[in-house]
Amino acid sequence: MPTKTVPLLMLNNELHRLKRKSGIKDEETARYLGCRGTKISRIMNMASRPSVADVKMMGELYGASPEQLAMLMDLARNLGRKGDWTGYKSVYRESARLLIDMEARCDQLRRAGVNMVPGLLQTEPYVRVLSRLMARFGFTFDEDDTVQARLARQAVLHGNVKASFILCESALRRVFGDRTVMYGQMKHLLTVASQPNVEIQILPFAGTGGQVMYSWLSFALIHVPSRGISTPLNFVHLEQFDDARFIDDPDLVNSYERLWSELVAASLCPMESVHFIGKMVKEYQ
Structure with missing residues (x-):
């Protein structure tokens, strides 16, 4: 099975949409392409x-407009290559490769982390x-x-993506390594939080945080904008x-989306969160 990529998902979505609209069955498509139904x-x-x-023949059969057909063929030309995942990138499991591709192409990324700092925010130590x-x-x-793969992945935060993170207080207090590692990690969170396209909010133990159902879940909401007239992608990553x-x-x-809204409401605002992380820096100092 091929590695799933954003262009492959978009192409698949558009083919299914056109197929549903046309009402054409797989058997008819197979006859038109001169292949087996499988x-x-x-x-x-x-x-x-x-x-x-x-893709060109399927698009024509399903009644794609010239603009849609051009978009489908462009997606088909850019489905990715095996060489995209060689070298240090080979550390990514198959299931992680789609996430990396989505992060690189999305314009909005929201991630909630419970027991550890999310990968996009981690320091080398x-x-x-x-x-x-x-x-x-x-x-x-x-x-x-x-390490190289993780740090390279973080380059997305220096692009045009709007990135928002909600970290449970436990992610800041659970020590990985020693206090020196955690001190550097807290300082890094402050640095990243200062970027105009990044927001970090802390869900504290005290206050309303404990009243949010499913606040123990770690997940991401990813929005990938459409290419031309294709349909945008909205995914939850678990x-x-x-x-x-x-x-x-x-x-x-x-x-x-509703859970995210509740977590945002229960969390400290970005400014208060920066102050909270600053206190954690002092605790680990």
Whole structure:
């Protein structure tokens, strides 16, 4: 199965939308392309990548306009290559590669973290500690590659993305490494929070924080803008022990949107959060 990428998701969404509108069945599509029905099924289920020629013929059959057809073919030409995940990037598991691609292409990213600082906000010493801990569970990637991959991923925060983070107080108090590591991590949070495109809010133990249902969940809301006339992507990312789950069902995405709103309301405002992190710097000093 090919690595899922943002262009592949957008292409798949557009093909499904055009197919539903046309009412054409897979059997008819297979006859038109001169192939077996299993090939069409694999394309529509993202089990195999379609060629540009396949996409052109499918778009024409489904009644795509010239503008839509051009967009579909552009997506098909940019589905990604195996070489995109070599070198230090090979540390990313298959499930993480779609997340990395989404982060690089999104214009809005919101992430809630409970027990540890999210990867986009981690310092090198913090990453090294986590890498050594992960090795106990069979994740034996090269430590330097892990650090390089994590720090390279953070470049998205210096682009045009609007990034918002909600960190539970436990993420600041749970010590990974030693106090020196945590001191550097808290200082880094202050630096990142000073960027105009980044907001960090702290969900404290005291106050209203404990009254938010599901406040123990770590998740991300990711919005990827459309390319031309294609449909934008709205996903929820849930990280699990050895895998990840991506949710795009509109009702479920809306549920996580409501949860995010409740977390924002229960958290300290960005200015108060900076003050709170500043106190943590002094505690670890």
